[in-house]
Amino acid sequence: MMITMPKYIESKILLVIEFVVVNSLYLLSIITYYRIIYNGPGSPLDYPQLRLNNSENPFDSNHQPAQKPPEFMTIHTLKLNQGFRYCNKCKCWKPDRTHHCSSSGKCILKMDHYCPWFSTCIGFFNYKFFIQFLSYVAIYSWIILGITIYIIYNLLVTEKYKDEYLTINLILLCVISFTFALAVVFFVCFSLYLVSKNLSTIEFQEQRWNYRGGNVYEFDRNGKQKRLANIFDLGVRENFKQVFGDSILEWILPIDINYKIANAGFKNGINFKVNEDVYKRWCENAELQNQLNDQLAEYKNRVRREREEYVV
Template sequence: MALSRGLRCCARVFSWIPVLIITSVVLWSYYAYVFELCVFTISNTLEKVAYLLVFHVCFVMFSWTYWKAIFTPPATPCKKFQLSYSDKDRYEREERPDAQKQILVDIAKSLPIFTRATSGAIRFCDRCQVLKPDRSHHCSVCETCVLKMDHHCPWVNNCVGFSNYKFFLLFLSYSMVYCVFISASVFRFFINFWVGDLPNGPAKFHVLFLMFVALMFLVSLMFLLGYHCWLVVQNRSTLEAFSAPVFTTGPDRNGFNVGIRRNLQQVFGDNKRLWFLPICTSQGDGHYFPLKSLSESSTSLLANEEKWDEEEESEDDNISGDRDPSVTVEMDEEE
């Protein structure tokens, strides 16, 4: 037990190494750009001030979004999806497998659950003791079920899901803007140092290396950001792109695709002025998402638990009508 606990502590410590690497590179780039380039190399005061102003705007937005992506806790299923004490006791006391399955089916009838496991089973996590909301998955690293889980990212040491997916996208976007600005503004001095028009010194090494590092990260970010932009437009997570969500009618990669505009609004919100700020504006609460196969009137986002309570009676019949009482229960599924 002590050895296992020690290994888990070591794993948590080592999981911060990628974050420390990114942080170290960014801090070095700040020193190289502000001091070695702007302070010690650029002689024109107006040019120096303009470069510093734009650079600090990019740096602040990058740091802000990176911080939010790292330290925003993953959203987990609310208590409505957890087995109550009585249900859990009834489930554990029941010895007949079919009766246990029926208990979970009865609980799921009052919840907006439309997806199934690949086997057709109701998705149930026996580790967290919750019925999994649509698009949620259990993360073995975070040891919890995460709402609309996209993937566990080592570079932010966090699960990317409903609570921080917008922040992750903005982090990638501002990272690319940061690299583009550095590459564009450093290029002239890179050439001058390379051909020997500027004197050798510590600034030469920093400027040359800064150019190479910025271009290296820029190429990587272009592919990663482009892929996630495509996922947002299609309303898919990374997990759903590799394994299509399964509904009662079968697998459907476009099951949550409700049109480009509404797909974007689900992630960034209705107010376009807040799209580019790392402020939580995503629609809903991550437990329910509109389905392409259902009418718009029956798939409006349930933004909070109070709205569930208000609409629960009218929705129970529709939701239960989509349930298949013969489905089995998926146990110990882990993504």
């Protein structure tokens, strides 16, 4: 491409810009590809504090962990009435948004999906690089597509094809870049949509298909059941900042913004900021549910007592 271009573009400045942009995108794609694999998605097992005791049997007779989770996990974890989550297979505590991945055989922090292209999971620590990689490849593909179309168009319009052949490489490049441009752009748009809603792919599926009861419901004034909003949704701007960082440079370059240390605030994949309004409604619902359960238990007891008295 770099050798062919000077034949078709006369402006030196345009050639330099094209050279710099295309090569920068290529380099950035390689760096992000490397970071996706090198950084990895992150797992609770990376934090020794989250491992359940190394003793032979960390679970008690009720199959519950015999110990309490560490404080740095419980400060922000959404417990409500479900109790703290843990993984039997990894023998570790499961922070919010963590899922056990059957492909890689361990728990993944803010798991998104398992990606066979990288042979690793996409999770909290490599999610940003994954989206950046897709974006670089998408822009790169569109530029290459534009250049090849320009060259082919030039050959046809100036009737140069009478003197020189249209190479098969050029046609192939045009077709491949067109396929990639379309497919990757679709993934980029979908990923950016999920970032704007602060949802991982798994959470998106849970919401859509009500998979494993992932949804929390509330009742409106007319007693109609409706799905409660995503508790991690902090508004589009804040959602993007959580994934990409605060500055423009962090957004466009593969700069790591997270830390694998326990006291890294909301940057360790264990603690997540929650939407205070939704959290309040979650708590109210949990309280209502508790009251309902108590009333139901009391009613059952009363019916049983009355039946016993009647028999006597």
